[in-house]
Amino acid sequence: MHDYKKSAFILFIIILLFETAVAIIGNIHTREPWGDELHFYNTILLFGNGITLDLITHYNEMSTPVPFIMYAWVGKLFGFELFKLRLFSILLAIITYLIFHRILFEKLTNKKLAFYGTLFLVIHPYMVGLSIFVFTDMPAIMFLLIAYYTFEKDKFYLSAVSITLAILCRQYMLFFLPVMFIYILIQNKKNPLIRIITNSILPAIPYLLLVLLWGGTSPDNEFRKLHLSENFSFHVDNFFLYISLLSIYLLPFYFFMIKKFYSNKKILGISFGLSLFYFLFPIQPSIYSQDIGVYTVGLFHKALKLFIFSDTIIQGIFYISVLLGLPVLLTFIKETFESYRKKEINQISFLNLTIILFFLVMPFSYLGWEKYFMPILPFVILRLLIFIKNPSTSSG
DSSP states (O other): OHHHHHHHHHHHHHHHHHHHHHHHHTTTTTOOOOTTHHHHHHHHHHHHTOOOHHHHHHOSOSSOSHHHHHHHHHHHHHOOOHHHHHHHHHHHHHHHHHHHHHHHHHHHOOHHHHHHHHHHHHTSHHHHHHHHSOOSHHHHHHHHHHHHHHHHTTOHHHHHHHHHHHHTTOGGGGGHHHHHHHHHHHHOOSSHHHHHIIIIIGGGHHHHHHHHHHTSSSOSSHHHHHHOOSOOOOOHHHHHHHHHHHHHTTGGGGGGOHHHHSOOHHHHHHHHHHHGGGGTSOOOOOHHHHHTTOOSSSHHHHHHHHHOOOHHHHHHHHHHHHHHHHHHHHHHHHHHHHHHHTTOOOHHHHHHHHHHHHHHHGGGSSOOOGGGGTTTHHHHHHHHHHHHHOTTOSOO
């Protein structure tokens, strides 16, 4: 425990200094609202004026209301200046990173891997932005990590509350409910029915009540009429986007993992076959993004367009990243089936299932965006670090 406290304290100081430097460089004290921050800020002001049933029904956002309520609460206590709300974002980020560090420290029992694994998350370009601006993603990631940590500790009532709050921050956190359902069902611990109801059914009820209130999956407003005009469907191009990020955003790990993911000829063959569908469903900005003048799917895509003027080359880079990412996901799927077949249910099984369900659920979103990969990033980092610590371990 002494090692943990020492490591956590040092990490806290480093993160605090890093966030302070980023805040200064980002000029958050006087900077005008950045991107989606403008309409998020306006929504927070509305919630700060008082929460009514009409507001909950019609506020002009696509996501669930808890982050706006949280920031409005802070605004009522300390003032609604954007700078003060951004300081709250930094506080949420620091809490999120320390929770992640605690998870890594306990799961890896290796303070160096826990330390550097956490820093890897902290310095990710998207996490940097989410930590200093007023967005809804960081609260969702924080509650999701708390839900995972408490679930693993068998504190399933606290886990239920946490995943409920995560869903009420971002709808697509629903992917975690079938993860817990399947895991509880197969794990065969005591009182599985109570645990299934508590962790997989009850957390969905508040959101389902909102769906009834809204008459749809998001608030009844002009945004929804604009963005959800097409039928609910699985967007293959978005699936390929998140597969590509599985290699792009985790590239440093691959130097340790070539044998792990690229030695099974059957998986490589299937990956190549699946990758050919990329040419039918290439990664590209959605029609909704293009309608507002956004012609990329995120920071990496934007960087490619900045330095590479050929769209053919850019698509080639994305294709290669998909080709590299597919064996990773297929390996996780293979491990999961093997562990359930052998009835060797453990933390790796849970992590694999979490990653798999994310890739099955997230592409149903009307909008494909690199930022939406962030909630699963901590889980993938943990899964890869477990392998780095013990390369002989697969699913057992």
